Amino acid sequence: MATKRVKPKKEPKFKTLLECDAGFFQIAQLQQSIKKEEVKLEKAINAYKKLSVKKIGPMLAQIKVYQDWIMEYAEANPEEFKNKKTCEITFGKFGFRLSTRISVKNTTLGLLKKLKWKDYIRVKETPDKEKMHGMTDEQLLRVDAKRVEKDEFWYEINEQNVAEKLARSKQA
Numbered sequence: 616m617a618t619k620r621v622k623p624k625k626e627p628k629f630k631t632l633l634e635c636d637a638g639f640f641q642i643a644q645l646q647q648s649i650k651k652e653e654v655k656l657e658k659a660i661n662a663y664k665k666l667s668v669k670k671i672g673p674m675l676a677q678i679k680v681y682q683d684w685i686m687e688y689a690e691a692n693p694e695e696f697k698n699k700k701t702c703e704i705t706f707g708k709f710g711f712r713l714s715t716r717i718s719v720k721n722t723t724l725g726l727l728k729k730l731k732w733k734d735y736i737r738v739k740e741t742p743d744k745e746k747m748h749g750m751t752d753e754q755l756l757r758v759d760a761k762r763v764e765k766d767e768f769w770y771e772i773n774e775q776n777v778a779e780k781l782a783r784s785k786q787a
Contacts, residue, residue, distance in 0.1 A: 685709055686768045706777050709770035717744035719760045726758035 629635045689695070689709055695702045701710035719742045727735050727742060735750070737743045747760060755761055 682770065685770055689768060705773070706780070707770060707772045709768070711766035712769050713764055714767045715748065715762060715764050717742070717747045717755070717760055718763045719744065719747075719758075722759040730757065732758075 629638060686709075689702070689711070696710060699710070700712065701708050723742045724736065724740060727733075735743050735746050742758075742760065747755065750760075752762060
């Protein structure tokens, strides 16, 4: 036979409704203080965000300039990539990656439906290009679609070499 669990009796702190009401008043005051602190904190966060944007914005713009210059160099010097897709130098590497996407026509959806290839149709009834990557070129042609390949520029910073260079320049 299971025993019944009994909570120990505890003498309540508040003895009257008036004391309970005073407790509610204290809670309300504390909640107002919390809201005031949250408003101050939000203002400080917003001010810090504005300051960060002012400091970081120009740096991001300068990074974009250097990225563009590196990409322009890569596009103007294809001989650097004749036998390789990556050019590795002291402080980083860059090159071109082959990316593939699926190009569809207005007729592709209808043809996918006609062929009952529902797995290649998204719920919102557009061709599922990600899934269509698995189709053969012949299957793509049957639904007025084709595979389009393009070399896309990329780069990567060699952070270790940069850190070492900065450390050496600080020692000098």
